[in-house]
């Protein structure tokens with residue numbers, strides 16, 4: 001552990017600023033990337049398959065399709081799920097805008113399910129009520145995107161039961177949650193969903209610079225995802241209309257994209273996968289340490305559902321503002337001023353100006369709006385040393401009084 005998580009290196013290079021999240025790149029990672037740069041393939045070569053295999057094995061899922069970002073992955077997952085113009089996609093308002101935008105890319109309509117005040121994931125009770133209403137009005141969703149906020153899985157068994165009853169597809173946005181577990185199974189197993197998407201942006205649990213992956217157990221979805229990743233092209237004669245013209249021949253069967261990951265990125269991903277468990281253990285250790293160090297402060301600390309093991313992408317505190325003599329904004333700005341890179345996950349998506357055009361307004365999703373007025377993400381990443389964590393706690397303590 002000590003060798004993998006040096007306590008002084010980051011502090012030296014980053015001076016005094018402590019970001020909310022940061023990649024953790026080892027010499028082995030660097031060597032893996034250099035090896036690809038010296039090889040014959042820098043894109044669409046063997047590293048992509050090795051990375052897909054590594055993630056699929058880890059998650060105990062049949063198929064994996066590496067893509068250029070989780071946003072790209074969500075887009076082609078929606079298309080593969082058959083989401084069409086004017087159909088409905090529902091997701092959580094407490095997410096990065098990409099979980100909703102993927103619906104708009106398909107010209108679908110987006111709506112939200114308010115959050116559970118304990119987990120900050122979409123509330124299964126609210127989902128049930130909304131489905132009952134939607135069925136009466138004849139506007140059931142085609143796709144639901146549960147987002148595993150901060151690395152804690154949604155209640156997938158209940159959500160899957162509702163999908164059976166109401167006939168919607170499930171795409172898990174697990175951008176925060178690689179390395180997490182639900183009912184002891186790895187997030188990404190797709191036991192309770194059609195597809196799962198991970199992000200490998202540098203602030204996430206493991207990184208490929210930019211990158212994402214779509215997982216599924218269904219052969220049909222896999223074939224579709226592979227095609228959509230590369231322009232809708234197939235080189236498989238069995239799938240072609242008519243006969244192949246020869247070994248050069250390919251056919252475009254639908255409108256796809258260039259959403260490929262490079263081998264340079266995939267090599268970094270393979271190398272990072274080897275440390276995934278260590279990263280998550282370290283994050284979990286630091287999260288538990290925060291629980292201990294912050295328990296006497298006027299804060300709501302993250303609550304964990306007993307069915308879940310979080311990957312601890314984020315550590316979100318909520319201010320008990322009736323016990324504090326400052327505003328949320330004052331405390332946030334004060335911490336930033338002290339060099340603590342606090343952040344706010346997330347601005348409720350329905351309050352974004354772009355989403356207001358669809359008729360959403362303040363008051364539509366009261367739980368997430370209340371959450372937004374109190375939440376602060378404090379630094380959490382595998383390279384965070386305990387000294388820096390103590391500093392975060394000391395400054396936070398000071399700011400709260």
Ligand SMILES: *Cc1c(COP(=O)(O)O)cnc(C)c1O
Pocket residue numbers: 069070071072095096098099147173175176198199200201210211212
């Ligand atoms: C980061 C993130 C995304 C987008 O990931 P990219 O790889 O940057 O496209 C989508 N959803 C959530 C919840 C995220 O945190």
